[in-house]
Amino acid sequence: MNGKTHVALGLAAAAALGYDPLQLPVAATLALAAGALLPDLDHRYGAKPLRKPLPPVLRQLAQVPAYLFRHRGPLHSLLVFPPLLLAAQALGYLPAPYGVLAALGCASHLLADALTPAGVPLLWPLVRRRVGLPLVRTGGRIERALAPLLLAGWMWVGRR
Numbered sequence: 001m002n003g004k005t006h007v008a009l010g011l012a013a014a015a016a017l018g019y020d021p022l023q024l025p026v027a028a029t030l031a032l033a034a035g036a037l038l039p040d041l042d043h044r045y046g047a048k049p050l051r052k053p054l055p056p057v058l059r060q061l062a063q064v065p066a067y068l069f070r071h072r073g074p075l076h077s078l079l080v081f082p083p084l085l086l087a088a089q090a091l092g093y094l095p096a097p098y099g100v101l102a103a104l105g106c107a108s109h110l111l112a113d114a115l116t117p118a119g120v121p122l123l124w125p126l127v128r129r130r131v132g133l134p135l136v137r138t139g140g141r142i143e144r145a146l147a148p149l150l151l152a153g154w155m156w157v158g159r160r
Contacts, residue, residue: 001109001112001113001116001136001138001143002138002139002143002147003036003037003040003046003047003048003049004147005112005143005146005147005150006036006037006040006105006108006109006112007032007033007036007037007105008146008147008148008150008151008154009036009108009109009112009146009150010032010033010035010036010104010105010108010109011029011032011033011150011151011154012108012150012153012154013104013105013107013108014032014101014104014105014154015153015154017104019097019101021154021155022155024101027098028097028098028101029101031094031098031099031101031102031105032101032102032104032105033049033105034050034102034105035081035085035101035102035103035104035105035106035109036105036106036108036109037049037050037105037109038050038075038081038102038105038106038109039075039076039081039106039109039110039113040071040075040109041062041065041066041075042065042066042068042069042070042071042072042073042074042075042076043066043071044063044066046066046071047062050062051063072113072118072119072120072121072130073121073124074121074124074125076109076110076113076120076121076122076124077110077120077121077122077123077124077125078107078110078122078123079123079124079125079126080124081103081106082103082106082107083103085099085100085102085103085106086099086100086103087099110122112136114131114132114133115132115133115135115136116132116134116135116136116137116138117132117134117137118130118132118138119131119132119133120132
């Protein structure tokens with residue numbers, strides 16, 4: 001799935017769990033969006049919105065995961081980023097609820113990628129087998145229709 005769809009799914013997941021999208025602080029919404037893009041650091045062109053605002057040296061460092069891991073490899077596991085983000089919040093490195101929202105965005109990304117034919121290793125390193133349901137093709141018609149619908153639903157939930 002592409003970045004826009006991942007962010008839209010993260011926002012929809014937050015709304016489904018009771019986070020009022022129009023009441024969330026901008027920083028909390030950005031944490032959610034960043035979490036939704038985080039697993040794609042393993043892709044050379046993925047997570048561009050996370051890398052672009054960084055200074056050049058940090059931007060280059062952010063490219064390292066793309067050279068260390070194959071796309072939809074270890075960084076696409078529920079046992080990597082979500083626990084790290086929750087631990088960062090518990091240890092005070094991320095204020096509440098930013099860690100939870102970033103972990104939620106990340107989890108929604110992984111579950112969305114699990115709905116594509118390529119799948120993801122959801123429980124890596126415990127289980128290296130990929131989980132995938134061929135329901136949505138990356139960049140296909142369903143995905144292109146999904147993001148605007150999810151964003152509209154997210155805004156509708158906020159108006160209730």
